[in-house]
Amino acid sequence: MKISLVRKLAAEFVGTLFLVATVVGSGIMAERLSGGNTALALLANTIATGAALVALILTFGPISGAHLNPAVTVADALEGGLSWSEAAQYVCVQILGGIAGTCAAHLMFGLTIISISQHVRSGPAQVFSEFVATFGLMSVIWGCSRARSSTVPFAVGNYIVAAYWFTASTSFANPAVAIARSLSDTFSGIRPLDVPYFVLAQLAGAVAATFLFRWLMPGKVAQAKNVIVAHNDLR
Secondary structure, X not given: OOOOHHHHHHHHHHHHHHHHHHHXXXXXXXXXXXXXXXXXXXXXXXXXXXXXXXXXXXXHHHHHOOOOOXXXXXXXXXXXXXXXXXXXXXXXXXXXXXXXXXHHHHHHOOOOOOOOOOOOXXXXXXXHHHHHHHHHHHHHHHHHHHHOHHHHHHHHHHHHHHXXXXXXXXXXXXXXXXXXXXXXXXXXXXXXXXXXXXXXXXXXXXXXXXXXXXXXXXXXXXXXXXXXOOOOOOO
């Protein structure tokens, strides 16, 4: 059965909402329960995010591809999986869904619905980390989606769990998530001033990985475009 664009957009909105609600909400809970132990708080935030990613991709993948990430949508459009018009609509609902996810998390924990983040995440190391994180995410997606598409949700979830820890930025790897987290002055927040640099690095990483896999797997990336997932994110 052909799925209408409206249903796909609704899936992207709800999926991104739950992804961001998980990231922000688990960050708030972790900070409250960790007793000031930042490493423990980050570990709790990491596990919740990775687990939610697997579940959300499995849930919404058959409907919209479960991109939940503008960087993934742009990469898919580059490979012809979406028209650029469809991609633009995906990106809009992902951003709106992410903002709604932040608001939902705040409401669940009795916080002000919007609070502009003061959490500084700046400098070349942080920005390069976002390039690396998103490059790695798209590499996992492109590499797994061709031969073992059923494993992509688990590969993406595991990669994000790892990337939280091996990148200085804790691997946002998702422009919609970065924008949404700028509206939360909590553990997972990011100062709005730093968001544009993160977004540019994320898009650059996604595009670079896509072109790399065109060369590494000639003809196969295009064949895989209908099973792409990612902030990762299956088509």
